Amino acid sequence: xxxxxxxxxxxxxxxxxxxxxxxxxxxxxxxxxxxxxxxxxxxxxxxxxxxxxxxxxxxxxxxxxxxxxxxxxxxxxxxxxxxxxxxxxxxxxxxxxxxxxxxxxxxxxxxxxxxxxxxxxxxxxxxxxxxxxxxxxxxxxxxxxxxxxxxxxxxxxxxxxxxxxxxxxxxxxxxxxxxxxxxxxxxxxxxxxxxxxxxxxxxxxxxxxxxxxxxxxxxxxxxxxxxxxxxxxxxxxxxxxxxxxxxxxxxxxxxxxxxxxxxxxxxxxxxxxxxxxxxxxxxxxxxxxxxxxxxxxxxxxxxxxxxxxxxxxxxxxxxxxxxxxxxxxxxxxxxxxxxx
Amino acid sequence: xxxxxxxxxxxxxxxxxxxxxxxxxxxxxxxxxxxxxxxxxxxxxxxxxxxxxxxxxxxxxxxxxxxxxxxxxxxxxxxxxxxxxxxxxxxxxxxxxxxxxxxxxxxxxxxxxxxxxxxxxxxxxxxxxxxxxxxxxxxxxxxxxxxxxxxxxxxxxxxxxxxxxxxxxxxxxxxxxxxxxxxxxxxxxxxxxxxxxxxxxxxxxxxxxxxxxxxxxxxxxxxxxxxxxxxxxxxxxxxxxxxxxxxxxxxxxxxxxxxxxxxxxxxxxxxxxxxxxxxxxxxxxxxxxxxxxxxxxxxxxxxxxxxxxxxxxxxxxxxxxxxxxxxxxxxxxxxxxxxxxxxxxxxxxxxxxxxxxxxxxxxxxxxxxxxxxxxxxxxxxxxxxxxxxxxxxxxxxxxxxxxxxxxxxxxxxxxxxxxxxxxxxxxxxxxxxxxxxxxxxxxxxxxxxxxxxxxxxxxxxxxxxxxxxxxxxxxxxxxxxxxxxxxxxxxxxxxxxxxxxxxxxxxxxxxxxxxxxxxxxxxxxxxxxxxxxxxxxxxxxxxxxxx
Numbered sequence: 083x084x085x086x087x088x089x090x091x092x093x094x095x096x097x098x099x100x101x102x103x104x105x106x107x108x109x110x111x112x113x114x115x116x117x118x119x120x121x122x123x124x125x126x127x128x129x130x131x132x133x134x135x136x137x138x139x140x141x142x143x144x145x146x147x148x149x150x151x152x153x154x155x156x157x158x159x160x161x162x163x164x165x166x167x168x169x170x171x172x173x174x175x176x177x178x179x180x181x182x183x184x185x186x187x188x189x190x191x192x193x194x195x196x197x198x199x200x201x202x203x204x205x206x207x208x209x210x211x212x213x214x215x216x217x218x219x220x221x222x223x224x225x226x227x228x229x230x231x232x233x234x235x236x237x238x239x240x241x242x243x244x245x246x247x248x249x250x251x252x253x254x255x256x257x258x259x260x261x262x263x264x265x266x267x268x269x270x271x272x273x274x275x276x277x278x279x280x281x282x283x284x285x286x287x288x289x290x291x292x293x294x295x296x297x298x299x300x301x302x303x304x305x306x307x308x309x310x311x312x313x314x315x316x317x318x319x320x321x322x323x324x325x326x327x328x329x330x331x332x333x334x335x336x337x338x339x340x341x342x343x344x345x346x347x348x349x350x351x352x353x354x355x356x357x358x359x360x361x362x363x364x365x366x367x368x369x370x371x372x373x374x375x376x377x378x379x380x381x382x383x384x385x386x387x388x389x390x391x392x393x394x395x396x397x398x399x400x401x402x403x404x405x406x407x408x409x410x411x412x413x414x415x416x417x418x419x420x421x422x
Numbered sequence: 423x424x425x426x427x428x429x430x431x432x433x434x435x436x437x438x439x440x441x442x443x444x445x446x447x448x449x450x451x452x453x454x455x456x457x458x459x460x461x462x463x464x465x466x467x468x469x470x471x472x473x474x475x476x477x478x479x480x481x482x483x484x485x486x487x488x489x490x491x492x493x494x495x496x497x498x499x500x501x502x503x504x505x506x507x508x509x510x511x512x513x514x515x516x517x518x519x520x521x522x523x524x525x526x527x528x529x530x531x532x533x534x535x536x537x538x539x540x541x542x543x544x545x546x547x548x549x550x551x552x553x554x555x556x557x558x559x560x561x562x563x564x565x566x567x568x569x570x571x572x573x574x575x576x577x578x579x580x581x582x583x584x585x586x587x588x589x590x591x592x593x594x595x596x597x598x599x600x601x602x603x604x605x606x607x608x609x610x611x612x613x614x615x616x617x618x619x620x621x622x623x624x625x626x627x628x629x630x631x632x633x634x635x636x637x638x639x640x641x642x643x644x645x646x647x648x649x650x651x652x653x654x655x656x657x658x659x660x661x662x663x664x665x666x667x668x669x670x671x672x673x674x675x676x677x678x679x680x681x682x683x684x685x686x687x688x689x690x691x692x693x694x695x696x697x698x699x700x701x702x703x704x705x706x707x708x709x710x711x712x713x714x715x716x717x718x719x720x721x722x723x724x725x726x727x728x729x730x731x732x733x734x735x736x737x738x739x740x741x742x743x744x745x746x747x748x749x750x751x752x753x754x755x756x757x758x759x760x761x762x763x764x765x766x767x768x769x770x771x772x773x774x775x776x777x778x779x780x781x782x783x784x785x786x787x788x789x790x791x792x793x794x795x796x797x798x799x800x801x802x803x804x805x806x807x808x809x810x811x812x813x814x815x816x817x818x819x820x821x822x823x824x825x826x827x828x829x830x831x832x833x834x835x836x837x838x839x840x841x842x843x844x845x846x847x848x849x850x851x852x853x854x855x856x857x858x859x860x861x862x863x864x865x866x867x868x869x870x871x872x873x874x875x876x877x878x879x880x881x882x883x884x885x886x887x888x889x890x891x892x893x894x895x896x897x898x899x900x901x902x903x904x905x906x907x908x909x910x911x912x913x914x915x916x917x918x919x920x921x922x923x924x925x926x927x928x929x930x931x932x933x934x935x936x937x938x939x940x941x942x943x944x945x946x947x948x949x950x951x952x953x954x955x956x957x958x959x960x961x962x963x964x965x966x967x968x969x
Contacts, residue, residue, distance in 0.1 A: 112918065118929040118930075118932075118933060119921070119926075119929060120929070120930070120933075138918040138919055139918065139919055140916065140918050140919070140920075141913075141925075141929065142913045142914050143654075143913065143914070145653070145654040146800065146804075146913065146914040147914075149659075149804060149807070149914075150807060150835075150914060150915075153807045153808055153811035153834070154811055154814075154831060154834055154835070155811065155815055156815075157814060157815065157818055157828075157830050157831045157834075158831075159831070159835070159918075173657060243641075244641045246638065246641075246647055246650070246651055246655075251655060280641060281641050282560040282639075282640060282641035283530070283560065283639070284932075287534075290536040291535060291536065293536065294535050294536040294541075294551065295550055295551035295552075296535055296551055315937065409655065409656075409657070410655065410656045410657050410658075412655075413651065413655040413656050414464055414468075414656070417464065417465075417468040417469050418467075418468055420468075422641055422643055
């Protein structure tokens with residue numbers, strides 16, 4: 083039997099795995115990222131090239147990464163936690179996984195409502211969740227606020243993804259913060275009654291469904307539509323969809339951030355702060371604007387031409403910290419509203 | 423004197439790893455001791471009924487689908503001689519290499535409203551939305567179909583072995599007694615193959631219970647999506663673990679049912695000298711029919727998705743095929759190989775110990791650990807992470823107190839954590855396969871060997887392993903492919919800078935970049951093919967040896 087050969091192969095690979103993981107560098111920083119590799123690695127590579135600090139990366143689901151840091155306790159190698167939703171940063175803060183840091187650079191560049199008041203987490207890029215509609219099928223004059231989408235006049239016209247997704251949870255949390263839990267629940271029920279189909283797929287799928295005629299209105303994050311416009315395969319669909327900025331007379335459109343914080347037991351705290359500061363520098367901000375069509379956290383960096391085409395808007399200046407605090411309540415409301 | 427000592431040694435050899443493996447599942451069940459009335463009342467009033475019904479329908483439907491496809495193809499392949507049979511015999515295994523979440527992505531891409539098929543229909547007939555009815559792939563029924571298509575090989579593989587091992591004399595006997603071929607199937611062949619078929623079905627159903635990727639993508643609320651929602655959304659890990667415990671008890675019930683259904687019944691191998699019945703020859707027209715029938719699952723479960731993935735991957739391979747990609751292939755392959763060997767080794771020890779000694783102290787932890795197959799990967803991962811971290815902290819504290827040094831994290835965040843999680847998650851797969859194999863070896867063979875002076879170890883090495891080679895190989899293959907496809911536990915437990923194909927495919931697909939995810943997804947399928955082909959060839963050789 084070739085079992086012995088197989089064993090040899092296995093032993094070799096086990097050794098290579100161990101060597102792989104134990105490579106030690108003098109200057110390094112360990113990043114736990116809920117942002118996927120493709121949207122963080124290139125930036126980390128230029129950081130290493132410029133500073134000589136080696137970056138070790140592990141990606142995964144934000145909640146699982148928080149759990150992992152928690153269980154690793156004071157021995158955790160984590161220096162930085164990156165997430166793509168502020169609700170998760172707030173939860174990490176609640177669990178004591180992150181520590182407050184002071185940085186002149188971060189607090190001058192990042193607007194106050196987009197970072198934690200105590201300096202525990204910092205927003206790095208911004209996305210909005212506007213109303214997307216099909217030109218010709220919906221008269222934009224009929225659109226006004228997000229709250230209005232619960233009106234029966236939109237019956238069978240709305241596509242949105244499952245409420246298992248954090249974007250919808252944070253969105254509802256913002257409505258709870260502004261309108262109160264009772265109103266928010268009534269809104270969720272009204273919206274569910276207006277669904278064109280049971281929720282399925284991701285944000286892009288909602289835009290595609292609208293383009294294909296399943297519904298007239300889709301709710302999705304800005305960078306998804308922008309990404310589709312930049313992708314030759316999806317361009318035709320995305321071109322049928324227009325953006326309407328809701329609540330411009332009131333609170334402004336719901337926004338969220340991708341952000342980061344320094345871990346409580348960070349072994350390389352100084353390097354971690356350096357990396358955070360690097361991420362708000364103009365070149366890093368420009369990279370996110372160009373590659374993933376996110377809005378920069380700083381005003382002196384140009385947005386991508388596609389985003390420019392979406393026009394300017396008034397953003398909700400709700401303290402994002404609240405979205406995290408209201409997340410559990412949002413889920414219960416979503417369950418009761420029957421939003422799958 | 424000697425006997426007692428041996429017995430003790432076995433007991434310990436089993437008890438230590440078994441307890442270690444049972445720990446993650448035990449942690450899940452321990453959650454039941456801190457009631458979360460508030461959350462449960464909320465769940466009961468809103469979503470719990472959906473979770474239960476959908477999970478049961480999903481698992482039941484998948485089990486039935488796998489039974490239908492797997493048993494019928496296995497019967498045709500083992501009993502009839504027809505054009506292409508030799509190739510179909512192993513082609514039918516190929517869907518095993520396709521992860522359920524990936525087949526779900528590809529079928530959605532093909533069959534969705536905005537996909538090529540429906541767009542084409544609309545173009546040809548001038549329809550628009552609402553003018554026509556088209557089955558919705560992203561539904562509970564769609565999920566059952568997807569899972570059945572990739573999980574039927576479990577039943578097929580085990581049923582085919584069972585059918586092939588039934589000797590010609592059996593068929594002759596039932597013929598002499600006046601049974602028609604159809605009645606022979608229902609009255610003799612099927613009941614005899616029942617343990618194998620039920621094992622295959624149980625595996626498929628457990629996999630369906632634990633599925634997260636497919637139902638999450640299809641927006642079907644089941645226990646697994648509910649666990650995530652309760653845990654991460656409501657931030658209540660205990661209630662989530664309780665949901666997991668409830669899910670696991672369903673599986674426990676399933677397994678007990680399987681055991682009960684064959685109480686008192688023991689099926690033993692007829693010995694190696696039996697002659698397999700000659701396969702029946704049929705007319706060319708019926709040959710074509712059989713050929714098409716057996717080709718259909720291969721097309722739907724493998725060729726079509728693989729073709730779709732290839733066309734996506736081909737469109738942008740220059741961008742995605744680089745050194746980093748080969749590193750991913752190597753990582754996935756070596757990890758799966760190590761995990762498969764470890765898991766089969768453990769299963770051999772456990773199965774053998776159980777055969778040697780009916781010891782409840784040993785049996786319970788093993789059975790508990792085997793339940794891990796039905797527990798979603800994330801829950802297992804947390805169950806592994808907590809005790810390992812606790813162990814690391816203890817050692818670290820002790821080392822600091824006694825020697826003034828910090829040991830840091832010894833096991834957390836290493837390959838060891840991953841291997842432990844895989845062992846728990848997939849023990850059921852290797853254990854079921856090997857126990858099914860062991861059950862067919864008569865106990866008096868053990869006795870004969872022992873009376874000839876063999877030690878238990880020698881019995882294992884010189885009698886059982888040669889006889890079990892097929893089962894061992896099957897178990898190795900199944901665990902290998904399962905680990906290759908495994909996503910959630912890998913995602914959370916892997917070391918720094920260590921990615922696998924599944925992680926990569928998932929990251930891209932969850933960002934709704936199916937075309938970019940195609941290359942790693944295709945690679946999972948192709949790497950998974952390798953052992954499938956090895957297995958197919960070796961069983962073929964073995965069977966020819968029998969003939």
